Amino acid sequence: MPLSCKQVAEKLSENLDRPLTGTTWLKVKFHLLMCHLCRLYGKQIEITNNTVKKVDADREASAELRENVENSYRELHVKNKSAE
Numbered sequence: 001m002p003l004s005c006k007q008v009a010e011k012l013s014e015n016l017d018r019p020l021t022g023t024t025w026l027k028v029k030f031h032l033l034m035c036h037l038c039r040l041y042g043k044q045i046e047i048t049n050n051t052v053k054k055v056d057a058d059r060e061a062s063a064e065l066r067e068n069v070e071n072s073y074r075e076l077h078v079k080n081k082s083a084e
C-alpha cells in the first residue's frame with residue numbers, strides 16, 4: 001500500500017533522528033518522486049534541522065570564545081597585579 005502524504009511527513013521527520021532503512025525508505029523515496037509537495041517538505045525540515053544543529057554549534061563556539069576571553073582577562077589581571 002502506498003504511503004499517504006501524512007505518513008511520508010512522519011517518516012521524513014523520523015529520518016532526521018535515525019535514518020530510514022529498507023522498504024520504508026524505498027516507499028518514502030517513491031512517494032517523493034511522485035509528490036513534489038512532500039519533496040518540498042523534506043527539503044524544508046532538512047534545512048530546519050541543519051539550522052538547529054548550526055545554532056547549537058554556534059552556541060558551543062561562543063561558550064569557547066567566552067572562556068578564552070575570560071582566561072585572557074584573568075591573565076591580564078594577574079600580570080597587572082604582579083606589576084604593581
Ligand SMILES: [Zn+2]
Nearest residue numbers: 005008035038
Ligand atoms: Zn506527498
